[in-house]
Amino acid sequence: MNLIHSFFSLEAQRKRLLDKAPEGALKQYLSVPIINLEQAIMDSDILAVDFETTGLNAKQDSILSIGYVELARNQIRLDSCYHQIVAAHCELESDNVTIHTITDQEKASGRPLASVVEDLLIALAGKTMLVHYAQIEKSFLEQACIKLYGMAPVFPVIDTLALAKKRHDRCNQTYAPSILHLANLRQEYGLPHYSAHNALNDAIATAELFMAKVQHSELKGHTKLKSLITSTFN
Numbered sequence: 001m002n003l004i005h006s007f008f009s010l011e012a013q014r015k016r017l018l019d020k021a022p023e024g025a026l027k028q029y030l031s032v033p034i035i036n037l038e039q040a041i042m043d044s045d046i047l048a049v050d051f052e053t054t055g056l057n058a059k060q061d062s063i064l065s066i067g068y069v070e071l072a073r074n075q076i077r078l079d080s081c082y083h084q085i086v087a088a089h090c091e092l093e094s095d096n097v098t099i100h101t102i103t104d105q106e107k108a109s110g111r112p113l114a115s116v117v118e119d120l121l122i123a124l125a126g127k128t129m130l131v132h133y134a135q136i137e138k139s140f141l142e143q144a145c146i147k148l149y150g151m152a153p154v155f156p157v158i159d160t161l162a163l164a165k166k167r168h169d170r171c172n173q174t175y176a177p178s179i180l181h182l183a184n185l186r187q188e189y190g191l192p193h194y195s196a197h198n199a200l201n202d203a204i205a206t207a208e209l210f211m212a213k214v215q216h217s218e219l220k221g222h223t224k225l226k227s228l229i230t231s232t233f234n
Contacts, residue, residue, distance in 0.1 A: 010034045013154045025118035026149040032125040035156060037226035041214060044225055046071040046158070047123055048130040048207035050199045051140050054088065058139035062088035066116050067199030068123060069207055071130065074214070076207045082119065083200035085110035117144050124155065132182045132206045134159035134230050159230045160185070160209050185209055189216065 011034050021027040035044060049068040055061030063086050070080040087110035110116075120141070131137045134157045142152035164185050168175050178184060182205055183196060189212035194205050 010037075010154050010156060017151060017154065020151065022149055024149065025121045026145055026151070026153060029121040029125045029153060034154075035126055035128055035225065037156065037224065037229060039225055040222040041225065041228070042074045042222065045127040046130050046207075046210075047127045048076075048203045048210070049120070049124075049137055050131065050202035050206065051137050052197060052199045053136065053140060056136070058136075058143040061140075062086070063113065063116075063140055063144060064088055065110075065199040066120055067201070067203040068120065069200070069203050070123070070127075071207055071211070074211075076204070076211060078204075080123075081200055081204070082123065083198075084116045084119070086113050086116050087111060088113070113144060114148050117141070117148060121145075121153070128156045128158055128225060128229070130158045130160070130206060130210055132159070132202070132209070133161045156225070157230045158210070158225075158228045160206055160213075162230050163213065163228065182206065182209065186212075189213070 014030055014034055018027065018030040021030050047068050047070055049066070051063050052065040053061050053063055065083065065085045067081075067083040069082070070077045129137065138157060141155075145152045160182075161180050164180050168179065182202065183193070186192075186194070186205060186209055189209065191205075191208055191212060195201050196205070
């Protein structure tokens with residue numbers, strides 16, 4: 001879909017969904033207009049988000065934790081940091097626990113999915129969601145909302161992995177897929193090593209990578225959001 005029409009298409013979908021949305025957090029989210037995609041990055045409110053999950057299939061697997069942090073006026077607002085483990089009703093496999101380090105005991109003491117998704121939707125209203133590999137957060141958030149509200153929201157997304165892939169593809173040189181991993185891209189920009197596979201750590205790491213792209217003039221501060229948005233249309 002032509003990006004010129006992205007804002008209008010998202011707004012039209014938002015209004016249609018708002019008319020059908022049940023009372024609650026999703027309706028509150030849909031009550032706020034989609035962010036103006038003609039805005040420059042430096043003037044835009046962005047929410048860097050990361051999920052830890054039990055797998056990669058949003059229809060079969062579960063969200064284990066959600067982390068996010070706000071970017072506003074070209075700054076990462078660490079006072080907005082949020083991290084919450086979700087009380088997922090499933091048994092964790094040992095290989096998976098080794099990656100995300102969330103134990104069955106921690107999972108059992110987590111908050112209900114409905115409560116955590118409500119927090120996220122309220123924080124996301126009127127903002128652009130920033131992620132690394134949009135397919136995970138997009139598909140899992142959509143499935144969670146379908147489960148909780150019977151319908152999925154629409155939302156603009158900036159994907160740092162997609163931006164990096166586009167940049168490397170322009171060079172017309174072969175490269176290993178691993179170069180697009182968050183840690184490897186951070187290393188490209190001289191960003192420090194961090195403890196991966198914690199939802200908040202990864203959200204902050206993604207926010208820092210995005211800011212590094214802006215500060216290195218790869219993305220100008222006046223670049224319009226619409227040129228960065230990954231399509232979120234069904």
